[in-house]
Amino acid sequence: MHFKYNIHFNFMKHSKKFMLFSIIVTLLGVVFLFTEGLNRGVDFKAGTTLDINAGKTIEKAKSEEIITTAGLSHGIITPGGERVSIRFDKVLNEAEVAKVKAGFIDAYGKDVSLEENTVDTSLAQELAQKAIIAVLVASVFICIYVAIRFEWRFAISAIVSLFHDAFFTISIFSIFHLEVNLTFVAAILTIVGYSINDTIVIFDRIRENMRFAKVKNYDDLTHLVDASVSQTLTRSINTVVTVFVGALLLFLLGGESIRHFSLAMMVGLLCGAYSSIFIAAPLWAMMKKSSLQKPRKAAVAKP
Known part of the structure; x- marks a missing residue:
């Protein structure tokens, strides 16, 4: 029209x-x-983004608790049902990523999958x-x-x-x-x-x-x-x-x-x-x- x-x-x-x-x-x-x-955003500064799929609904408050328990500073959390995207202003090492994944496995079971995307300073x-x-x-x-x-x-x-x-x-x-x-x-x-x-x-x-x-x-x-x-x-x-x-x-x-x-x-x-x-x-x-x-x-x- x-x-x-x-x-x-x-x-x-x-x-x-x-x-x-x-x-x-x-x-x-x-x-x-x-x-x-x-x-x-993390695209233009050094940092790590973790995309986590738990196979069940992920609560934002629970994600914050897991990050705090892992001893990491609070990242930007973007919930999306069974998936959650967590952005950190620093580059995480393997041990820190493992702690986060272990926390989600303890909370949501062994079906948790994690994808890591890291952008370095250069x-x-x-x-x-x-x-x-x-x-x-x-x-x-x-x-x-x-x-x-x-x-x-x-x-x-x-x-x-x-x-x-x-x-x-x-x-x-x-x-x-x-x-x-x-x-x-x-x-x-x-x-x-x-x-x-x-x-x-x-x-x-x-x-x-x-x-x-x-x-x-x-x-x-x-x-x-x-x-x-x-x-x-x-x-x-x-x-x-x-x-x-x-x-x-x-x-x-x-x-x-x-x-x-x-x-x-x-x-x-x-x-x-x-x-x-x-x-x-x-x-x-x-x-x-x-x-x-x-x-x-x-x-x-x-x-």
């Missing part, structure tokens, strides 16, 4: 207010990142570096693609919008001290894809309208941008709502392992739709303004 919305809003008139809001959130995110940092640093490189490389290639298909002003606007979306989502996770792991990186890359898709749809409509419009001054340009955004707004809302509902259902009904991925997706989707309309399009218009004000060179008559 396709829903059509008849929404007309003066986007350019209020663009500076939205940009100011984005700048404030960005600065707040910078403060939290420097003071609090990110709550890195691997954690390598994963973190590769995650950053992946986001940067994706952004650079997107910028090149937009520059070739459109023009350099569109490319700059798109890349600013993408970094805004990625950093906004990272800031939310830093402010609320939510765990960041490899699934979070996957969410960021997915967000970048959806955001650039929304942005290109708007840019394509702006470019198409520019071919037939007689833009003589900045007022004409603002009217063109407002019209272009309004013409693509139905498509943007329908796309975001459809994907957002899917991410919301994953967040509510999915397992604990994908909860943060779903949350990052929801935040990023909303932010991507917002930035395409209120950041990318107005920023392009502001840069395009300078070219409208340039006086044309007088034609030189041939002798």
Whole structure:
């Protein structure tokens, strides 16, 4: 089913207010990142994860008791019925893993199975570096693609919008001290894809309208941008709502392992739709303004 919305809003008139809001959130995110940092999961710091299957329901309180009895500091426990995932901020040795397994065997019987996953310091640093490189490389290639298909002003606007979306989502996770792991990186890359898709749809409509419009001054340009955004707004809302509902259902009904991925997706989707309309399009218009004000060179008559 396709829903059509008849929404007309003066986007350019209020663009500076939205940009100011984005700048404030960005600065707040910078403060939290420097003071609090990110709550890195075991994927990005040294540690051990134990996935235990007991064949019967495992209680979280009992798991905590077993860990304490084994003489280990309390790890992050994620219960899931007959399975439980326990994360430790340090690398466990064989004796410590054996103590934990023995504790679960005593509590739940001999059918207990244990899977151990360990990330050492060097691997954690390598994963973190590769995650950053992946986001940067994706952004650079997107910028090149937009520059070739459109023009350099569109490319700059798109890349600013993408970094805004990625950093906004990272800031939310830093402010609320939510765990960041490899699934979070996957969410960021997915967000970048959806955001650039929304942005290109708007840019394509702006470019198409520019071919037939007689833009003589900045007022004409603002009217063109407002019209272009309004013409693509139905498509943007329908796309975001459809994907957002899917991410919301994953967040509510999915397992604990994908909860943060779903949350990052929801935040990023909303932010991507917002930035395409209120950041990318107005920023392009502001840069395009300078070219409208340039006086044309007088034609030189041939002798």
